[in-house]
Amino acid sequence: FNKLDGNVPSTLSPFSDDFNVHTAVSYLQNHESVGESKPLQLFNERLYFARLAGYEQTLADRLLSMSERKLNINNEVLAGLLNTYFPADSTVETDWQKVACAIAATKGFSVITGGPGTGKTTTVTKLLAILQSLYETVPLSIKLVAPTGKAAARLSESILGAKNKLTTIPDDIKTLIPQSAQTIHRLLGVKPFTNKFRHNKSNPLHLDVLIIDEASMVDLSLMAKLIEALPAHARLILLGDKDQLASVDTGSVMSDLCQGLTLGQTPRYSQARCDELNNLCFNNEAKLAAQSASEFKLADCIAFLQHSYRFDAQSGIGQLALAVNTNNTGILNYVEQESTEGRFNDVILEYDFVAKPIEKLVKSAASHYAKYLNLIAQGTGVAQVHAAFASYQLLAAVREGDYGVHSLNQRIERVLQQQGLITVSPNTHHYTGMPIMVSQNDYQLKLFNGDIGILMPDESNQLKAIFIDEQGNQRAFSPARLPAHDKVYVMTIHKSQGSEFNYTAMVLPPLKQARMGINRQLVYTGITRAKNTFELVADKKVLQLAMSKSVSRASGLYERLTF
Structure with a gap:
């Protein structure tokens, strides 16, 4: 002023x-x-x-209205469907997936959050089967969306995979579950050369249920515009990990809605909500008990999945993720000791690496990538080559500098060439064995930002970029037809969000470079990409700095939704 x-x-x-x-x-x-x-x-x-105050108030008002809308649900039928898709399991104290489906089936607005591998996609697939069964006489129009093209493609593949695995879903109900997702922008219909959409409050979308995956990546402005475009009767279900990286633009909608959730604790549901959920899910057994009353008006709409099927919460990876996410040095020290003494063989901590030549990291990565390159040389099939490449991934927190994506990609490429595993010609940008990541959506080719392919000779010995989805379907393109792309021996942690790798290595920059942009959400996201093994290459001071810094957005959404 x-x-x-x-x-x-x-x-x-x-x-x-x-x-x-x-x-x-x-x-x-x-x-x-x-x-x-x-x-x-x-x-x-x-x-x-x-403008931003308006978006925040619009979002708060509409979420509250949706959450309070009365739904015509037969609870007896719903309880039967929940028991069909989630039979009693004595090994699980509380089936949070079952609770999540009950919450989403009985509310016009709901959030299903959980860490990596907690089964969010499986849960929502069962939820959609339940909803279509409840409204079987007039099937629901359901749309699936995600913030990016890659996330939408991955959601499509995951829903299809879950449908194929879930034999308890009748075939006639399976046909009513959509498996084709799209970006939020594509659903709303972007008006060229403006920041406006074809669908809005005056021209709402034609749907009954909207599922938004990777909701933590959706900013305040886009979420407000999307919710304004929903018809009055529609249900909205948000999926995502509340602890992952927030949206690039203004707001932290997912984080705001999930404030106060603590692993190992029952969310603060009202007494009436606990009674309803116990009746629907546990035959009136009081597994859910009301805590101190929450001041948050949407508390009864939030489902928190707490069991990871990707890695054991008591494993080294699980404990390291917990230490970072809660800034708990005691747990970190425990992980260090257990890892050093060999009891945690899934975590490798290279704290002293910055004092050693960077070539050690580069050679280690090259040795992993040699496996898929040898398979190409042997003429092995595409699926095996892709699987070998995807079994290992090196992540970097920054793009520039010696510990950044650009430099590390060049160094690894140079080592692989010196070892005779690849042949890089100065006359061409592409070569056999080159891994690439698409950086620009191409809706005509159905290639999206974040898709990974490998350049290999086809049956006619022509060099093609071959992509493969989770169902094993292969697509080949001439390199000249590809949208913008980069080599991807190394990728940023941001680009890895939503993916998983058997062996994940992550490198953090030196302290001087790490002071800007390194935080616990970034490091947590990197750690939780690992399925079997996680390796951290960093100065311990940098890790501690990241743990102490949490992304804090100036937001009043939570306050607008409190009593």
């Missing part, structure tokens, strides 16, 4: 030692630029641009 008012007192400057928030709020309340129908707005001592 210096430019507006000249010399503003130091008590109004957040950068001043004697800044006083109450004085600042009082000043702003009387300012000509602040208030209803003004460029700036105040809410609970938060100063907003009017």
Whole structure:
């Protein structure tokens, strides 16, 4: 406000030692630029641009309205369906997947959150079967969306895989479960050269149920525009990991909605909600007990999956992820000791690496990648080559510098060439064995940002970029036809979100470079890409710095949804 008012007192400057928030709020309340129908707005001592305040209030109002809408559900039929798809299991104390389906089936709005490998896709596939069974006489129109093309393609593959595995779903119900997902922008219909969409409040979408996967990546603006475009009767279900990387743009919608969830604890449901869920899921056995009343109005809409099928929570990977996510140095020290003494053989911590030549990391990665390159040389099939490549992935936190993606990709490529495993010609950008990641969506070719392919000779000995999906379907393209892409011996942690690898190695930059942009969400995301083995190459001080820094977004969404 210096430019507006000249010399503003130091008590109004957040950068001043004697800044006083109450004085600042009082000043702003009387300012000509602040208030209803003004460029700036105040809410609970938060100063907003009017546009963002509007998005936040719109989202809060619509979520609350959807959560309170009465649904015509036969609870006896629903309980029977839940028991069919989730039979009693004495080895599990609380079947959180079953609880999640009960929550989403009985609310117009719901969130299903959980860490990696907790079965979010399996849960939502069973949920869709349950919903279609409840409304079998008039099947529901269901749409699946995700923030990016890669995430949408992965959701499509995962739903198809889950449908094929779930033999308890009748064939006539399976046909009613969609398996083709699209991006949010594609669903809404982007108007060229504008930031507006074809579908909006005046022209709502034609659907009954909308599933949004990787919801943590959706920013406030897009979520508000999407929810405004929903018809009044529609259900909205958000899927995602509340602890993964937040959206690039403004807001932290998923994190705000999941505030207060703690692993190992029952979410703070109301007594009435606990009674309802115990009746639906556990034949009135009081497995869910009400905690202290939550001030959050959407508490009864949140489902928290707590058992990982990707790795054991008590494994080294699980414990390291917990240590980072909770900034718990005690657990970190325990993981270090167990790893050093060989009791945790799934975690390798290379703390002293920064004092050694970087060639050690490069040679280690090259030795892993040699496996798939040897298979290509032997004429092995595409599926085996892709599986060998995908079994290992090196992740970097940054793009630039010696410990960044660009430098490490070049170094690994150079070592592989020196070993005679690849032949890189100065006259061509592509070569046999080159792994690539698409960096630009191409809807015509159905190649999306984040898709990974490998350049290999086809039956006619022509070099092709071959992609393979989770169902084993192969697609080959001439390199000249490909959209923008990069080599991917190394990828950023951001690009790895949503993927998993048997062996995941992650390198963090030196302390000086790590002070900007390194945080616990980033490191947690990298760790939880690992299925069987995780290797960390970093200065321990950098890891501790990351653990101590959490992405904190200036948001009032949670406050707008509290009593």
